Amino acid sequence: MTRMAERPVDTNASHATDTDVLMAGFGGQGMLLAGKVLAQASMEIGKEVSWLPSYGPEMRGGTANVIVCIASTPIGSPLIESPRGLIVMNLPSLEKFGPKVKPGGVIVINTSLVDRDAHRDDCVVIKVDARDLAQKAGSARAANFVMLGAYVGAMDVVPAEAIEYAIEEEFAGDKAKFIASSVAAFRAGYDAGRQFRRS
Amino acid sequence: MAKVLMKGNEALGEAAIRAGCVHFFGYPITPQTEVPEYLVKRLPEVGGVFVQAESEVASIHMVYGAAGVGIKCLTSSSSPGISLMAEGMSYLAACELPCVIINIMRAGPGLGGILPSQSDYFQATRGHGHGDYQLIVLAPSSVQEAVDLMMLAFELAETYRNPVMVCADGMIGQMMEPVEFPGAGRGAPFKDNDWALTGKKGRTRRIVNSLFLAPEALHQHNIHLKEKYDRVHANEKRWKLDDGGAPYDLLLVAFGTMARICKTAMDDVRKDGVRVALFRPITLNPFPTEACRAAMDAMPAAGRVLTIEMNMGQMVHDVKYAAEGSREVGFYGTAGGIVPSPDQVAEQIRATVGRTCVV
Numbered sequence: 001m002t003r004m005a006e007r008p009v010d011t012n013a014s015h016a017t018d019t020d021v022l023m024a025g026f027g028g029q030g031m032l033l034a035g036k037v038l039a040q041a042s043m044e045i046g047k048e049v050s051w052l053p054s055y056g057p058e059m060r061g062g063t064a065n066v067i068v069c070i071a072s073t074p075i076g077s078p079l080i081e082s083p084r085g086l087i088v089m090n091l092p093s094l095e096k097f098g099p100k101v102k103p104g105g106v107i108v109i110n111t112s113l114v115d116r117d118a119h120r121d122d123c124v125v126i127k128v129d130a131r132d133l134a135q136k137a138g139s140a141r142a143a144n145f146v147m148l149g150a151y152v153g154a155m156d157v158v159p160a161e162a163i164e165y166a167i168e169e170e171f172a173g174d175k176a177k178f179i180a181s182s183v184a185a186f187r188a189g190y191d192a193g194r195q196f197r198r199s
Numbered sequence: 200m201a202k203v204l205m206k207g208n209e210a211l212g213e214a215a216i217r218a219g220c221v222h223f224f225g226y227p228i229t230p231q232t233e234v235p236e237y238l239v240k241r242l243p244e245v246g247g248v249f250v251q252a253e254s255e256v257a258s259i260h261m262v263y264g265a266a267g268v269g270i271k272c273l274t275s276s277s278s279p280g281i282s283l284m285a286e287g288m289s290y291l292a293a294c295e296l297p298c299v300i301i302n303i304m305r306a307g308p309g310l311g312g313i314l315p316s317q318s319d320y321f322q323a324t325r326g327h328g329h330g331d332y333q334l335i336v337l338a339p340s341s342v343q344e345a346v347d348l349m350m351l352a353f354e355l356a357e358t359y360r361n362p363v364m365v366c367a368d369g370m371i372g373q374m375m376e377p378v379e380f381p382g383a384g385r386g387a388p389f390k391d392n393d394w395a396l397t398g399k400k401g402r403t404r405r406i407v408n409s410l411f412l413a414p415e416a417l418h419q420h421n422i423h424l425k426e427k428y429d430r431v432h433a434n435e436k437r438w439k440l441d442d443g444g445a446p447y448d449l450l451l452v453a454f455g456t457m458a459r460i461c462k463t464a465m466d467d468v469r470k471d472g473v474r475v476a477l478f479r480p481i482t483l484n485p486f487p488t489e490a491c492r493a494a495m496d497a498m499p500a501a502g503r504v505l506t507i508e509m510n511m512g513q514m515v516h517d518v519k520y521a522a523e524g525s526r527e528v529g530f531y532g533t534a535g536g537i538v539p540s541p542d543q544v545a546e547q548i549r550a551t552v553g554r555t556c557v558v
Contacts, residue, residue: 036375040204043377049204051375055230055313074341076463078374081540 018072019157020080022097023147024065025089025110030144034087035066037170038148041162042070050078063092070157085155087147089130091116108150108193110143126150126196133188138181145182149189154196160187202377207342207367208233210378211301212241214349215273219386220299221247222272224261226254226280229313230369231303234275245385255280259287259300266296267407269395271353271388275301277369278319279310281327288362289328292424293409297356297389299349300334300364303372306536314536315369317455320513323366324484331421333428335363335435336483338454342376348481350381357389359431366483368509370456370538431485438487440494441465442476449475449552450494452506452518454483456538461507464544473552483514491521498526505529505551507544509537 021038023031032053039051050069056062067083069075086101087108088094094107094114101107103122112131128150130143137146145167152163164183171178205213212234215223223238235251242249252258258274265272276284281302291298302323306316323336335355339345345367352363389395396405411417441462453461458479465475478494480487495504504526506515515530522528531547533539 036204039375043202043204049375049377051204052370053373055369055373075376075459076466077460077541078370078376079460079538079540081542 017157018070019084019155020067020069021085021087021151022065022067022080022083023087024063024093024097025144027062027064029064029089030141031087031089032064032066033170034144034148035068037145037163037166038152038158039068039070040169041158041166042068044166045158045162047072047158048075050075052078063090063096065093065097085151087151089113089144089147094118106151106154106196108147108154110147112143124154124196126154126193128189128192130189133192134181134185137184137188139178139185142178142182142185145185146189146192149186149191150193151189152186153190153193155193156197160190202379204375205342205378206233206373206375207345207371208303208373209237210342210346211275211349211365211367211372212237213380214346215299215353216241216245216247217380217382217384217386218350218353219271219388220273220353221245221385221388222250222265222270223247223274224250224252224258224265224272225275226252226258228277228280230305230315230372231275231277231301233372234301234303247385255283256287259284259291262298262300263287263291263294263296266291266298267294267396269389269392269397271297273299273301275303277303277305278307278316278322281319281322285327287328288334289330289332290409291362292328292332292334293330293420294407295360295394295424295427296362296407297353297360298362299352299356300362302364302366304366304368306534312536313369315456315509315538316534316536317368317457317509318511318513318534319366320483320508320510323364324486324517332424333361333431333484335359335361335431335485336366337363337437338366338481338483339371340455340458340479342371342374343378344481345371346378346380353386355431355435359427360394361427361431366455368456369536435482436485436487436490437481438490439479439481440476440490441479442494442497443469445474446497446499447474447476448498448502449473449548450498450502450504451475451477451548452480452491452504452514453477453508454480454514457507457509460539460541461544463541464548467541467545468548471549473548475548475552480514486517486521488517488521491518492523492525495522495526503527503529503551505531505547507539507547508532509539510534
């Protein structure tokens with residue numbers, strides 16, 4: 001397996017903040033996969049990570065979520081009651097988790113499916129038309145990577161190149177046909193999220 | 200080897216192969232199904248055998264057969280399935296056959312639920328099958344430790360010719376974390392031994408048997424087993440004490456997932472000046488009684504002990520046994536698959552030391 005070390009990326013201090021993000025949507029919308037890519041990329045730049053999925057008795061179309069923790073020291077609880085970041089693909093996820101986000105946190109909302117406000121004046125709220133951007137990038141199915149891109153663009157938790165590399169790794173082999181559209185979707189989301197980056 | 204991001208269940212499967220396991224027998228059950236799912240792909244690649252049995256009862260007896268002929272083998276299940284294996288574990292221990300059993304605990308009793316729990320502590324350390332026997336029980340609190348303890352499990356199984364249980368909960372099984380595996384490829388088989396049934400040609404006959412109808416012979420067999428368990432208790436206790444290098448007035452005792460949550464809660468309350476330490480047993484059997492007691496004795500006279508578990512109070516009995524009445528031992532726990540949050544644990548800590556949160 002090729003490793004990150006072969007493709008040096010910027011691992012400077014701007015990615016030094018410990019953080020956690022809850023990513024939620026319907027089963028099949030790819031939040032668990034997007035979370036895995038975030039965890040993989042963060043691991044590759046030398047971070048401690050944990051990826052904890054919900055695993056209730058769910059079915060296709062049910063809700064699915066994952067908590068990704070990223071830190072520079074070993075992670076204690078991988079279970080986070082009040083996450084610092086929230087990415088929601090659908091309305092039930094926003095209603096369930098929106099109120100739990102830590103004050104000062106960031107909420108990324110998929111406006112293709114959510115026509116409601118977060119009602120959190122104490123958080124940075126980023127609205128992204130994920131399906132539209134994903135379609136323009138080549139595949140509506142890559143909406144999950146648009147959302148991940150918006151989060152990473154705003155929060156700068158990991159360099160964009162590390163995410164792109166993790167996407168390539170994830171889809172290596174017979175799924176390679178998904179790489180181009182997924183990376184393009186991530187980039188589109190990243191550019192949208194970047195405008196919200198705190199200096 | 201570089202770190203890879205892996206689910207606990209899958210990492211346990213890979214670690215078994217690195218430890219030299221070549222046979223797996225099991226039956227699917229949430230939340231451990233990724234163990235067989237991983238091994239059904241991996242074992243044939245390393246020349247191993249994977250059998251999905253018709254039940255957990257069959258799985259454990261296939262382990263009995265394979266271990267009897269000297270094969271390094273494994274089975275895996277979750278709480279209700281482990282109950283079904285109980286009889287087989289008794290036979291394996293009686294015949295002194297080395298093997299490893301994974302229990303990815305879910306909430307009980309009965310069919311219960313599928314979410315994480317630690318409600319099989321009694322079962323793992325006291326219960327399961329009938330008769331005077333013990334398993335060695337190892338409890339990981341991270342995916343990396345699950346890998347390390349899996350390697351150790353096969354080692355201890357071989358050293359003591361005894362079944363070893365790796366006892367984790369659904370959270371460790373389902374979670375992904377970076378892991379590093381020792382070695383490469385399939386590990387070594389059991390060393391030359393004098394017990395495996397390999398065909399008597401050129402040597403005296405061997406018998407794997409747990410039936411002793413003569414009371415004196417069975418008594419002697421029990422004494423022999425007891426001597427072995429005594430050696431295990433003398434040599435294999437493992438634990439971790441996290442006192443942050445400072446004195447403490449409250450000692451938390453927790454294992455597995457719960458210990459990690461305690462860690463985060465401790466980081467929180469230490470900011471308010473609460474002096475707290477965590478004692479984490481890694482071997483649930485043998486329980487590190489003396490070390491636990493020493494961690495209590497390191498506190499001032501007013502120091503208190505709080506055991507936190509994802510059950511209704513099981514390990515707390517071993518903690519009380521360690522305390523021998525020298526300290527008040529409190530308990531906090533949740534059941535049903537509800538994992539206490541770090542905030543809830545922090546609240547318990549503050550309530551125990553009699554301080555309120557300073558904001």
